[in-house]
Amino acid sequence: MTxxxxxxxxxxxxxxxxxxxxxxxxxxxxxxxxxxxxxNQQCEKANED
Amino acid sequence: xxxxxxxxxxxxxxxxxxxxxxxVDALAYDAVALLDRGLxxxxxxxxxxxxxxxxxxxxxxxxxxCLDALETLQKQGRLFSPDRYADHAFDFKNRSTVVxxxxxxxxxxxxxNCSYCFAAQGKFHGKAGLMSFETGRQALDFLVANSGTRRxxxxxxxxxxxxxxxxxxxxxxxxxRSIEKQHNKNFRFTLTTNGIGITDEVIEWANRECYNVVLxxxxxxxxxxxxxxxxxxxxxxxxxxxxxxxxxxxxxxxxYYMRGTFTHYxxxxxxxxxxxxxxxxxxxxxxEPVVAAKGDPCALxxxxxxxxxxxxxxxxxxxxxxxxxxxxxxxxxxxxxxxxGPCIYKRISGCGSGTEYMAVTPWGDLxxxxxxxxxxxxxxGDVWHGVTNTALRDEFKLCNVYARPxxxxxxxxxxxxxxxxxxxxxxxxxxxGIYEYGxxxxxxxxxxxxxxxxxxALDPTLxxxxxxxxxxxxxxxxxxxxxEN
Numbered sequence: 001m002t003x004x005x006x007x008x009x010x011x012x013x014x015x016x017x018x019x020x021x022x023x024x025x026x027x028x029x030x031x032x033x034x035x036x037x038x039x040n041q042q043c044e045k046a047n048e049d
Numbered sequence: 050x051x052x053x054x055x056x057x058x059x060x061x062x063x064x065x066x067x068x069x070x071x072x073v074d075a076l077a078y079d080a081v082a083l084l085d086r087g088l089x090x091x092x093x094x095x096x097x098x099x100x101x102x103x104x105x106x107x108x109x110x111x112x113x114x115c116l117d118a119l120e121t122l123q124k125q126g127r128l129f130s131p132d133r134y135a136d137h138a139f140d141f142k143n144r145s146t147v148v149x150x151x152x153x154x155x156x157x158x159x160x161x162n163c164s165y166c167f168a169a170q171g172k173f174h175g176k177a178g179l180m181s182f183e184t185g186r187q188a189l190d191f192l193v194a195n196s197g198t199r200r201x202x203x204x205x206x207x208x209x210x211x212x213x214x215x216x217x218x219x220x221x222x223x224x225x226r227s228i229e230k231q232h233n234k235n236f237r238f239t240l241t242t243n244g245i246g247i248t249d250e251v252i253e254w255a256n257r258e259c260y261n262v263v264l265x266x267x268x269x270x271x272x273x274x275x276x277x278x279x280x281x282x283x284x285x286x287x288x289x290x291x292x293x294x295x296x297x298x299x300x301x302x303x304x305y306y307m308r309g310t311f312t313h314y315x316x317x318x319x320x321x322x323x324x325x326x327x328x329x330x331x332x333x334x335x336x337e338p339v340v341a342a343k344g345d346p347c348a349l350x351x352x353x354x355x356x357x358x359x360x361x362x363x364x365x366x367x368x369x370x371x372x373x374x375x376x377x378x379x380x381x382x383x384x385x386x387x388x389x390g391p392c393i394y395k396r397i398s399g400c401g402s403g404t405e406y407m408a409v410t411p412w413g414d415l416x417x418x419x420x421x422x423x424x425x426x427x428x429x430g431d432v433w434h435g436v437t438n439t440a441l442r443d444e445f446k447l448c449n450v451y452a453r454p455x456x457x458x459x460x461x462x463x464x465x466x467x468x469x470x471x472x473x474x475x476x477x478x479x480x481x482g483i484y485e486y487g488x489x490x491x492x493x494x495x496x497x498x499x500x501x502x503x504x505x506a507l508d509p510t511l512x513x514x515x516x517x518x519x520x521x522x523x524x525x526x527x528x529x530x531x532x533e534n
Binding site for chain 1: 066067068069070071072073074076077105106111114115118119122126127130133134137147149150152199200201203237241263308337381382383384385386387388389390391392393394395396400401402405406418419463464465466491494495498502503506507
C-alpha cells in the first residue's frame with residue numbers, strides 16, 4: 001500500500017549551496033504591487049537549463 | 050516545521066524547511082501529526098493500530114511500513130527537516146548591496162480618479178508632476194552603476210498613469226537599449242497602465258519593448274466602474290476593455306497580467322476573474338485584496354474573510370476543471386513551480402524593497418518601494434547622490450522573515466519571505482510587524498496553490514500528471530531530487 005506520494009520539489013537545503021545568484025525577478029515588479037509573495041518567482045538558473 | 054491540511058480530497062503535508070510536499074493517505078496523515086507531537090515510534094504505531102483496527106491499513110505490518118516510509122523521508126531531509134537558514138538570512142543581507150530593480154514613477158498624475166487608489170489618485174499625497182527624460186536617464190545610470198554583476202535589470206513604468214508621460218517612457222527605453230550591451234546588462238521593462246491612454250503606437254511599443262505589461266481591470270463592468278472612474282465620474286470599463294483585448298491579442302497572449310483589485314463590495318471576486326476569462330478572453334489573471342485603512346467603507350472586514358477563503362478554494366478547483374478541459378487560466382498567486390522556483394536565498398531575503406528594489410519619484414527621489422513614496426520619513430536619497438539615508442537602507446536590508454518575531458511559527462514563511470514592509474508599517478506602525486489579515490489570505494492562497502500542484506501531479510485526468518510526481522531521482526545534477534544523505 002502506498003501511503004505517501006512526494007511531489008517533485010526543489011531541495012531548499014541543497015539550494016543553499018548553489019543558489020543566491022540574485023538574477024530572478026523582484027517580486028513586486030511582476031503583478032501584485034500590494035503584497036509580497038516570492039514563491040511564484042522563477043529561478044533564472046532553471047531557465048538556463 | 051510541519052504544516053498539514055486537508056483540501057479538495059487531498060491530505061497534504063508540507064515540510065517547511067526542505068520545501069517538500071507530500072500527498073498522503075489518512076494513516077500517514079495521522080502518523081505525521083503524532084510524530085510531530087514528539088511521540089516515540091512505538092507509541093505512534095500502537096495508537097495508529099488502535100485507531101485503524103479492523104481496517105486493512107490498521108494491520109501492524111501496514112503501520113510499520115508507513116512509519117518506515119516516513120523515517121526514510123526524514124533521513125532524506127524531506128520531513129521534519131531543521132531550520133538551517135537563520136544565520137544566512139542576516140549574512141546574505143549584510144553583503145548584498147546591489148540595486149537591480151526600479152519602479153519609475155514617470156507620472157504623478159492620472160487620467161482616472163479611483164477613490165480606492167493607494168497612491169491618492171496618482172499624486173501620492175503630494176504634488177502632481179511628470180518625470181523628465183534627464184531625471185529618468187539619471188535613474189537608469191544610477192541603476193547600472195549600482196547593479197554590480199547583476200545582468201537582468203528590471204524597470205517598471207508606474208504612476209499615477211505612466212502613459213501620460215509616454216514620450217519619456219519611449220526615450221528611456223531607447224536610452225537603456227543604447228547602453229545595455231556596453232555594460233553587459235539586460236533591461237526588462239514592465240508597463241503598468243489603466244488602459245485609457247493605449248493607442249496603436251503604445252501597443253506596438255509595449256509589445257516590442259516590455260517584458261511584462263500589467264493591465265488594470267477589476268472585472269465585471271459594475272465592479273470595475275464602482276471605483277475606476279474618470280474625473281467626470283464616468284466608468285472606464287467600456288473604454289479600456291477593447292484596448293486591452295487588442296494589446297493582448299497583438300502580444301500573442303503572453304507576458305501580461307490583467308490585474309484587478311477586490312474590495313468589501315465584491316468579496317465574490319471569482320466572478321470578476323471568470324468574467325475576464327470567459328467573457329473577455331483573458332487567461333493571465335491577478336486579483337489583489339484592496340489596501341485600505343481600517344474603517345474605510347471599501348476595506349475588507351473579518352466577516353469577509355470566510356467568504357474570501359471559500360472564493361480561493363472555488364477558484365483553485367475551477368482552475369483544475371479548466372485544465373482538464375484544455376483551457377487553463379493562470380492566477381498570479383497560484384503560480385508555483387515547486388521544482389524550479391526560488392532558491393532559499395530568495396526565500397529568506399525578503400522582497401528587496403529599499404535594497405535591490407527602489408521607487409523613483411518624478412523628481413528623482415528614492416524610496417524603498419512605490420508604497421512608501423510620499424512619506425518623507427522613508428526618503429532614501431536621490432538618483433544623483435545615491436542612497437544617503439544609509440541607516441534606513443540598512444534597516445531594510447535586515448527586514449526579512451527572520452527579523453519578524455511574528456513569523457517565527459508561521460509555516461508559510463518561506464513562501465512570502467516575511468511579507469510586505471509597507472503593509473506591515475500601515476498595519477502596525479513598524480516595518481518589522483506583520484499585516485495579519487494579509488497573512489491569513491496569503492496562507493489560504495498557498496494552501497490552494499499546493500493542493501493544485503498535488504492534483505496536477507497525481508490526478509490522472511490532468512495532463513500534467515505523468516511528469517509532475519517524482520519520488521525517484523532522475524540522475525540530473527540540479528537540486529530538485531532527494532539528497533542521498
